[in-house]
Amino acid sequence: DIQMTQSPSSLSASVGDRVTITCRASQSIRTYLNWYQQKPGKAPKFLIYAASSLQSGVPSRFSGSGSGTDFTLTISSLQPEDFATYYCQQSYSTPITFGQGTRLEIK
Amino acid sequence: EVQLVESGGGLVQPGGSLRLSCVASGFTLSNYWMHWVRQAPGKGLVWVSRINNDGNNTIHADSVKGRFTISRDNAKNTLYLQMNSLRAEDTAVYYCARAPYYDFFRLDYWGQGTLVTVSS
Numbered sequence: 548d549i550q551m552t553q554s555p556s557s558l559s560a561s562v563g564d565r566v567t568i569t570c571r572a573s574q575s576i577r578t579y580l581n582w583y584q585q586k587p588g589k590a591p592k593f594l595i596y597a598a599s600s601l602q603s604g605v606p607s608r609f610s611g612s613g614s615g616t617d618f619t620l621t622i623s624s625l626q627p628e629d630f631a632t633y634y635c636q637q638s639y640s641t642p643i644t645f646g647q648g649t650r651l652e653i654k
Numbered sequence: 655e656v657q658l659v660e661s662g663g664g665l666v667q668p669g670g671s672l673r674l675s676c677v678a679s680g681f682t683l684s685n686y687w688m689h690w691v692r693q694a695p696g697k698g699l700v701w702v703s704r705i706n707n708d709g710n711n712t713i714h715a716d717s718v719k720g721r722f723t724i725s726r727d728n729a730k731n732t733l734y735l736q737m738n739s740l741r742a743e744d745t746a747v748y749y750c751a752r753a754p755y756y757d758f759f760r761l762d763y764w765g766q767g768t769l770v771t772v773s774s
Contacts, residue, residue, distance in 0.1 A: 581760055583699075590749055590764040591699065602762065634699055638759030642715050643689075645699040 549573050549637050553646035559654040564625045568649045570618045570635035578614045579639035585648075586631045594633075595620065625651075656680040656763045658750050663768030670740050670772070676733040676750030676765055684708065684728040687753040689761060690735050692746035702748070703735065707755065718744075740772045 550573035560566050570580065578598040583591040593602050595611040598618055608623040622629055630653050635646040662674040676688070690702040703714045703724035712724050723736040733750050747769050751761035 579759075583761075585699075590766050591761075592764075593760070593762045596757065596760050596762075636699075636759075636761070638757065641704075641713055641759075643701045643704075643759045645701070648698045 548642055549576060549640060549644050551635055551637055551644050551646040553633075553635055553649050555649060556647065557650040557652060559652045560625055561654045562625050562627060566622050566625060566651065568620045568633055568635075568651075570613075570620070570646050572616045572618075572637055572639075575615045576637045576639035579637055580611070580613065580618050581636045581638055582609075582611055582620050583634045583636065584629075584631045585634065591634065627653075656752075658752065658763060658765035660748065660750055660765045660768040663748065663770045665771045665773065666740055667774050668741060668772055671736070671738045672740065672770060674735040674737065674748055674750075674768055674770070676735075678731045678733070678752070681752075683726070683731045683733075683752075685755060687755070687758045688724075688726060688733045689751045689753060689759075690724060690733075691749045691751055691761070691764075692744075693749070693767075694743075694746045697746075700746075704753075704758070705733070706758075737770070740770075742772050744770060745772050746770060 580598045582595040585591040599611045632648045632650045657679045689704040705712045705724045709726045721739045725734045747767040749767045751764045
């Protein structure tokens, strides 16, 4: 199975900050990498596919990059509604696997 | 509007069974592969099972293989997860999610989840 490792596990930031979350795969997954946002008690929301393509309706302050084994999710200017947990997920092979999550908290 | 609504969760004793359902609306279910993903309390997301669009190809995570069965009834717009021989470690919120035909593992819409608690 492909292991996905996110860093940091948690992050404190302020409204307006630029933040970056990193996701590393245990082997190359080319650009088969998706990102999700989850708020407490809610279902995950799909944000980014193919490492860097924004899902329709997702604000442009979100962006993704990377290929191979190293990927990043960047939020250019944090808004109050962005405080949540973020997960990366590889879609390269079965079983699909998720990172352990990065909890983004208000400083 | 795309909607996925899970039901069937609850409290069950170890060794017991449950069947989860996921009713789809706002799109044509038969055009999509479907997945179940679970999340134990306070933990991360773990993929459980997936089924292709016409139901003749399924795969399950090793942790549930032989105990869980994913199935679907496209005429009823419904996805199922039959869970047998339940264990305490199966306690989780179970989400159904859809994946478009052009990317079978891109989970673009999720249901709100249904909680399964395995305890005596």
